[in-house]
Amino acid sequence: MIDLKGKVAIVTGATSGIGEETAKVFAIAGASVIVTGRREQPAKALVKNIQAEGGQADWIIGDITNSEFTNSIVATTEEKFGRLDILANVAGAITRGDALNTSDEDWFTMMNTNVSGTFFMSRASINAMRRSGGGSIINLGSTVGLTGCAGLAAYCASKGAVVNMTRAMAIDYAAENIRVNSVNPGAVDTPMLVSGHGNLNADSIREENRNSIPQGWLPQPKEVANLIAFLASDLSKHITGAAIPVDGGYTAE
Numbered sequence: 001m002i003d004l005k006g007k008v009a010i011v012t013g014a015t016s017g018i019g020e021e022t023a024k025v026f027a028i029a030g031a032s033v034i035v036t037g038r039r040e041q042p043a044k045a046l047v048k049n050i051q052a053e054g055g056q057a058d059w060i061i062g063d064i065t066n067s068e069f070t071n072s073i074v075a076t077t078e079e080k081f082g083r084l085d086i087l088a089n090v091a092g093a094i095t096r097g098d099a100l101n102t103s104d105e106d107w108f109t110m111m112n113t114n115v116s117g118t119f120f121m122s123r124a125s126i127n128a129m130r131r132s133g134g135g136s137i138i139n140l141g142s143t144v145g146l147t148g149c150a151g152l153a154a155y156c157a158s159k160g161a162v163v164n165m166t167r168a169m170a171i172d173y174a175a176e177n178i179r180v181n182s183v184n185p186g187a188v189d190t191p192m193l194v195s196g197h198g199n200l201n202a203d204s205i206r207e208e209n210r211n212s213i214p215q216g217w218l219p220q221p222k223e224v225a226n227l228i229a230f231l232a233s234d235l236s237k238h239i240t241g242a243a244i245p246v247d248g249g250y251t252a253e
Contacts, residue, residue: 011088174240183244
C-alpha cells in the first residue's frame with residue numbers, strides 16, 4: 001500500500017485529468033497537497049473535495065511558465081506545510097500538426113508549457129527538497145516523447161525534451177536523495193485526448209485510440225496517477241532517471 005503520510009506535495013495541472021486524479025491519490029495516501037493550475041474554480045472544488053474526505057490540501061492559481069510564480073509557490077508551500085517532498089509536474093498542453101502546419105505561436109506554447117514550466121517548477125523545488133532531506137520529482141512525458149508520432153511535431157519535441165531533461169536532473173541530484181523520473185502515458189481518457197481534432201466526434205476519437213492499444217482498453221487518469229504516487233513513495237526509492245510508459249503495450253510493438 002502506498003503511504004505518503006508526513007509528506008508534502010505540489011501537483012501542477014491539477015484542475016483536470018491526470019493532475020486532478022494525482023492530487024486525489026496523493027491525499028488518500030496521506031500527503032498534504034498544494035494543487036495549482038490556471039483555473040480557480042476547479043482548483044477550489046478539488047481542494048474542497050479532498051478536505052471533505054479528511055485530507056489536507058490548498059490551492060494556488062498561477063502560470064508555471066513564469067519562473068517568479070514557480071519560486072513563489074514553492075516558498076508558500078514551505079511556509080504552509082513546513083517542507084516539500086514531492087513535485088508532480090503534470091501540467092501540459094497539446095497542439096496538433098506536422099512541421100508545416102505548426103505556427104510559431106503553437107511551437108512556443110508547447111515549449112513554454114511542457115518544457116519551461118516543468119523545468120522552472122523542478123528548479124524551484126530542488127533547494128526545498130534539499131532542506132527536507134530529499135524528494136521525488138515526477139515529470140509527465142508521453143509515449144510520443146519516446147517514439148515520435150505523425151502530426152504532433154511540436155508536442156513530440158516538447159515531450160522528448162521532458163524525458164531527457166528528467167534523465168539529466170536524475171543524475172545531477174541522485175547523491176542528494178532527490179529522485180527524478182518521467183511517467184509517459186499513451187492515450188488516456190482525458191479532455192486533452194479529444195481536444196484539437198476539429199469536428200471529429202469525441203467517441204470516434206476514443207475508439208480510434210482504443211484500437212491502437214494492444215490491451216484493447218482506454219485507461220482512465222487514475223491509472224496514471226497510481227504510478228505517479230508509487231514513484232512519489234518510498235516503495236520506489238531506488239528508481240531514478242527512469243522513463244516509464246503507461247500505454248497498454250503500445251510502445252512494445
